[in-house]
Amino acid sequence: MQKLTAQRQAILDMINRFDKHWDADEIAYALKEEGISIGIATVYRGLAALADQGLIESIQLADKKRYERADKSHHDHLVCTGCGSIEEFCEPQIESLQDKVAEERGFKIEGHQLLLFGLCKTCKAEES
Amino acid sequence: MQKLTAQRQAILDMINRFDKHWDADEIAYALKEEGISIGIATVYRGLAALADQGLIESIQLADKKRYERADKSHHDHLVCTGCGSIEEFCEPQIESLQDKVAEERGFKIEGHQLLLFGLCKTCKAEES
DNA sequence: ATAACGAATGATAATCACTATCGATACAAT
DNA sequence: ATTGTATCGATAGTGATTATCATTCGTTAT
Numbered sequence: 001m002q003k004l005t006a007q008r009q010a011i012l013d014m015i016n017r018f019d020k021h022w023d024a025d026e027i028a029y030a031l032k033e034e035g036i037s038i039g040i041a042t043v044y045r046g047l048a049a050l051a052d053q054g055l056i057e058s059i060q061l062a063d064k065k066r067y068e069r070a071d072k073s074h075h076d077h078l079v080c081t082g083c084g085s086i087e088e089f090c091e092p093q094i095e096s097l098q099d100k101v102a103e104e105r106g107f108k109i110e111g112h113q114l115l116l117f118g119l120c121k122t123c124k125a126e127e128s
Numbered sequence: 129m130q131k132l133t134a135q136r137q138a139i140l141d142m143i144n145r146f147d148k149h150w151d152a153d154e155i156a157y158a159l160k161e162e163g164i165s166i167g168i169a170t171v172y173r174g175l176a177a178l179a180d181q182g183l184i185e186s187i188q189l190a191d192k193k194r195y196e197r198a199d200k201s202h203h204d205h206l207v208c209t210g211c212g213s214i215e216e217f218c219e220p221q222i223e224s225l226q227d228k229v230a231e232e233r234g235f236k237i238e239g240h241q242l243l244l245f246g247l248c249k250t251c252k253a254e255e256s
Numbered sequence: 257a258t259a260a261c262g263a264a265t266g267a268t269a270a271t272c273a274c275t276a277t278c279g280a281t282a283c284a285a286t
Numbered sequence: 287a288t289t290g291t292a293t294c295g296a297t298a299g300t301g302a303t304t305a306t307c308a309t310t311c312g313t314t315a316t
Binding site for chain 2: 097107111
């Protein structure tokens with residue numbers, strides 16, 4: 001049984017306080033800035049436990065896992081290959097098409113991940 | 129300028145011969161089985177070069193990159209969390225919805241990846 | 257209270273996929 | 287033949303994540 005310890009509470013608070021996509025190092029650094037020092041292994045375990053309990057959400061990028069608040073409706077992500085920023089979008093029609101595809105094949109969906117890669121508005125404008 | 133060397137040709141042949149999703153180690157092992165021994169770094173570089181030239185395609189899973197034939201129409205993937213098998217599907221409507229979302233936000237799409245995780249037909253049946 | 261048990265912590269070693277380095281080699285153009 | 291560019295292969299390095307393990311925390315049973 002998973003416990004919501006002081007360390008995990010601190011991680012959760014940090015993620016809930018800012019609307020961004022955190023990796024483990026960023027969490028550890030941000031906590032240290034506030035005088036809360038947590039071992040990096042504990043940060044990894046804490047993030048996994050919190051995601052397990054549905055208190056935060058995760059997206060798996062190619063190089064690392066990032067975590068965000070869970071108190072939002074489901075959404076997918078636009079990842080800018082220029083500046084690394086991550087935007088969110090919600091498109092229920094895509095979800096229902098996914099369900100349709102899965103059903104046609106007898107596949108039981110447990111989860112999905114849709115990433116759109118490209119240039120965000122700002123980076124697109126900066127292109128010559 | 130990229131060259132299609134003997135090593136890269138061997139990798140390409142192997143991928144074209146079987147309809148599956150290969151990782152670098154699998155390629156190296158399969159080639160060794162046929163008496164063709166290639167350094168693992170060369171396999172990684174070869175796969176990257178071939179994908180770069182559009183001769184093969186890649187999908188990025190959480191843990192590793194996998195490569196497949198490129199002589200098929202565009203498709204996305206169903207990844208079975210039970211047996212690790214990978215199915216493919218094609219849903220043009222999802223693609224056009226993605227384009228719509230991107231356009232609405234001034235985002236210039238360079239690529240995308242849609243993974244559906246869950247249980248394939250076989251693994252679903254095996255569940256009690 | 258306190259003993260006992262399960263879970264978490266934190267420092268650090270280990271793992272794993274992948275990339276960088278570098279001397280050697282292949283091949284094409286001069 | 288010489289020069290140049292790209293590749294090769296062995297191996298060291300990288301970076302994110304996980305495993306190990308002795309210690310500590312919290313809770314429950316005595």
